[in-house]
Amino acid sequence: GEHRHSDFEKIKVLGHGNDGTVYQVRHRRTGSIYALKTLAADDSISRRQIHREIDVLRRTDSPVVVRFHGVISSASGDVSVLLEYMDAGSLESLLMAGNRRPFPEAAIAGIARRVLLGLSYLHSQQIVHRDIKPSNLLVNTAGEIKIADFGVSKIMRRSLDPCVSYVGTCAYMSPERFDPDSYGGNYDAYAADVWSLGLTVLELHLGHFPLLLPGQRPDWATLMCAICFGEPPKLPETASENFRDFIARCLQKESSNRWSVAELLAHPFVAWDQEEADQAFRELLSLPP
Ligand code: ADP
Ligand code: MG
Numbered sequence: 001g002e003h004r005h006s007d008f009e010k011i012k013v014l015g016h017g018n019d020g021t022v023y024q025v026r027h028r029r030t031g032s033i034y035a036l037k038t039l040a041a042d043d044s045i046s047r048r049q050i051h052r053e054i055d056v057l058r059r060t061d062s063p064v065v066v067r068f069h070g071v072i073s074s075a076s077g078d079v080s081v082l083l084e085y086m087d088a089g090s091l092e093s094l095l096m097a098g099n100r101r102p103f104p105e106a107a108i109a110g111i112a113r114r115v116l117l118g119l120s121y122l123h124s125q126q127i128v129h130r131d132i133k134p135s136n137l138l139v140n141t142a143g144e145i146k147i148a149d150f151g152v153s154k155i156m157r158r159s160l161d162p163c164v165s166y167v168g169t170c171a172y173m174s175p176e177r178f179d180p181d182s183y184g185g186n187y188d189a190y191a192a193d194v195w196s197l198g199l200t201v202l203e204l205h206l207g208h209f210p211l212l213l214p215g216q217r218p219d220w221a222t223l224m225c226a227i228c229f230g231e232p233p234k235l236p237e238t239a240s241e242n243f244r245d246f247i248a249r250c251l252q253k254e255s256s257n258r259w260s261v262a263e264l265l266a267h268p269f270v271a272w273d274q275e276e277a278d279q280a281f282r283e284l285l286s287l288p289p
Pocket of ligand 2 (some may be wrong): 017135136149
């Protein structure tokens with residue numbers, strides 16, 4: 001339904017994005033807690049982003065996607081999005097909380113399965129996320145993991161509509177999005193999300209962003225060279241065979257060689273005993289079994 005800013009009380013800042021701020025808020029009448037994502041309205045790019053995000057969120061209804069609870073517009077033209085509050089932050093904040101200590105494989109297998117289910121849902125709705133990375137995967141103390149931040153996602157209108165624009169964090173961007181022409185221009189847009197998933201999952205194991213050395217400053221040129229001209233990053237020999245194979249299937253530079261979300265959901269790495277994977281994730285969150 002319709003909401004007004006005055007219906008809510010700000011509790012604290014949850015995160016800063018590119019152009020806006022995400023607050024934890026309380027609905028004054030009901031006491032319910034939400035996240036409120038706000039953007040400054042003076043900038044046309046961020047306006048477009050928030051409207052894109054609202055467009056996409058309206059089309060989603062899934063336990064693996066952060067829930068959308070409505071929009072608040074102010075007289076000045078500011079638009080804010082009311083979202084389900086995820087009380088354990090993001091996979092990025094979880095990594096930081098553990099001083100970037102690697103996650104155990106069992107927990108990563110459970111996370112990979114969750115994100116794949118989310119991508120499978122989004123892709124079935126013709127939505128390409130285009131910005132899968134640890135800070136856009138939110139977690140709660142129920143042990144759930146959900147996909148968030150649809151600011152640069154795309155709703156595919158035609159079946160073969162290449163995504164060629166430079167949006168999203170370039171660090172997690174697949175080779176064909178950097179350089180669409182040398183990849184035929186007609187690649188499968190959905191495969192870009194699989195590349196980003198591969199990098200994200202690899203980061204959870206290494207504890208640092210896979211294409212840079214720990215502490216190395218990311219700049220656009222270094223990253224573009226690493227992504228387009230380097231060998232795709234891979235897991236060390238110490239990781240399990242299944243995990244290494246899973247990463248290799250995601251991080252194929254040629255998008256047509258990359259496994260699809262459906263294929264990856266049937267990969268042995270993701271078939272990890274679910275109870276064990278869930279338990280390993282709860283331990284990461286320091287939750288009781
Ligand atoms: P941006 O587009 O600016 O990156 P995000 O939607 O990714 O914005 O939000 C930025 C950060 O705010 C996230 O990484 C997360 O830490 C926090 N955040 C966003 N949405 C929520 C939410 N629903 N619940 C809890 N924290 C959130
Ligand atoms: Mg984000």
